[in-house]
Amino acid sequence: MSQPAIPTALRRSDLASDPVDQFRRWFLQAEAAQPDLPEAMTLATADAGGRPSARMVLLKGFDERGFVFYTNRTSRKGRELSQNPGAALLFWWPALERQVRIEGRVGWVSEEESESYFQTRPRGSQLSAWASEQSSVVNDDALPARLRALEQEYLDKDVIRPPQWGGFRVVPEYFEFWQGKPNRLHDRFRYRRHQKGWIIERLAP
Numbered sequence: 001m002s003q004p005a006i007p008t009a010l011r012r013s014d015l016a017s018d019p020v021d022q023f024r025r026w027f028l029q030a031e032a033a034q035p036d037l038p039e040a041m042t043l044a045t046a047d048a049g050g051r052p053s054a055r056m057v058l059l060k061g062f063d064e065r066g067f068v069f070y071t072n073r074t075s076r077k078g079r080e081l082s083q084n085p086g087a088a089l090l091f092w093w094p095a096l097e098r099q100v101r102i103e104g105r106v107g108w109v110s111e112e113e114s115e116s117y118f119q120t121r122p123r124g125s126q127l128s129a130w131a132s133e134q135s136s137v138v139n140d141d142a143l144p145a146r147l148r149a150l151e152q153e154y155l156d157k158d159v160i161r162p163p164q165w166g167g168f169r170v171v172p173e174y175f176e177f178w179q180g181k182p183n184r185l186h187d188r189f190r191y192r193r194h195q196k197g198w199i200i201e202r203l204a205p
Contacts, residue, residue: 043057074133127151129161
């Protein structure tokens with residue numbers, strides 16, 4: 001399969017005035033260029049003392065309200081977001097030599113949205129949301145045993161959503177779109193909020 005053509009230059013005139021629209025353009029191109037998990041993103045959080053941590057999660061939806069992912073809210077990332085409700089996201093699409101950075105405030109999605117998404121998950125994933133006390137210390141046999149017990153408990157029933165499981169939404173205040181170019185003269189454009197709109201600026205690579 002031939003590699004997608006990489007733009008020779010990214011100009012301000014190429015960019016949408018709204019960064020969510022610009023992200024949508026690039027995300028659709030990433031889906032076509034590298035269909036294996038283009039929605040994978042690094043999520044960086046920090047605790048109340050400012051100590052950072054990062055991990056990979058999956059983007060489950062985005063619109064003008066923000067960028068959504070789901071998790072156990074008592075996990076390390078969930079606890080950190082409760083203490084310090086700010087986060088950074090990073091998407092890296094090597095097939096296109098592109099990355100997108102997003103920073104913003106974080107809040108919970110509605111219980112209705114969490115419930116609706118939970119019902120779309122495979123049954124095994126629904127059961128694992130009950131079986132795992134995410135980020136807690138466990139012994140080797142605890143999770144398989146817990147999962148077997150849950151399979152019996154829900155043998156003939158729909159799996160209900162655990163109360164601690166749900167979605168977070170990153171409400172963006174900052175975007176950076178990065179396009180790789182030869183000789184490390186990469187194109188970088190940032191969007192930052194200003195009153196009710198966005199200011200677009202080129203950054204040195």
